[in-house]
Amino acid sequence: MPEAGGFITARLLNGASATPPVDIGRDPAREAARRELSDPAYHQNDPSLLQRGLDKFWDWVGSLFDSASGATPGGPLGLVVIAVAVIALIAALWWRLGTPQRAVTSGGTVFDDRPRSAAEHRTTAEAHAAARRWNEAVQERMRAIVRSLEERALLDPRPGRTADEAAAEAGRPLPGHADRLRAAARSFDDVTYGGRTADEPAYIRLRDLDRDLERSKPVLSESIPGAAE
Known part of the structure; x- marks a missing residue:
């Protein structure tokens, strides 16, 4: 029976050549596995630290979205509707309100370029108004008001004067227009330093004030600096 003999012979040969098994404890086996897996060859295709951080971030965003959608009426669709709103x-x-800019301040000056007459400022203001550039129109009309008061000697020509200062000083000889x-x-100040957007009614108020001031007679007093004698 050659098949049986061959099988028995193979078993004997294998048994003769086989080495006895090695019995390794749990802790040494764990340490050996750790050293083996620390081989850089096993980590060539691992994601980078940045990639792992991004993966964790997106996992966090996904869990946050899932939590929010679960608490929102209508589920994910309701959350999308709220986000759109x-x-x-x-x-x-x-x-x-326009583009957010720095807070309103009264520290800026009225004039920031070469000296011009009130008439020149009025002409420029009207040109801006005709083009519906209301911010520039308001600025130039305010400059026309201040320059006109200087030309009438109701304000002393003073570089660096702010709009608030000009209004306070002009309100003394012209008390009937102090509030305006x-x-x-x-x-x-709103349109120049506060990032606000002017409109046509705002410009019309300054234009009407300018015209009313031209027809107004000042209240003269020795206590008013720069007043006409």
Whole structure:
């Protein structure tokens, strides 16, 4: 029976050549496995530290979105509707208030370039108004008001004067227009330093004030600096 003999012979040969098994404890085996897996050859295709950080971040975003959608009526669709509504509200506020800029300040001066007459400022203001550039129109009309008061000697020509200072000083010889002068100064500061957007009614108020001031007679007093004698 050659098949049986061959099988028995193979078993004997294998048994003769086989080495006895090695019995390794749990802790040495764990340490040996750790050393083996620390071989850089096993980690050539591992993601980078940045990639692992991004993966964790997106996992966090996904879990946050899942939590929010679970707590929102309508699930994910309701969350999308709310997000769209919030974005629309922000866009509407941005359009209405203009680009956010630094807070309103009264520290800026009225004039920032070469000296010009009140008539020149009025002409420039009207040109801006005709082009519907209301911010520039308001600025130039306020400059026309201040320059006109200087030309009438109701204000002393002084570089570096702010709109608020001009309004306060002009309100003394022209007390009947003091409130309108302060409002005009605020409009100038809003569009010049506060990032606000002027409109046609704002410009018309300054234009009417300018015309009324031209026809107004000052209240003369020795206590008014720069007043006409």
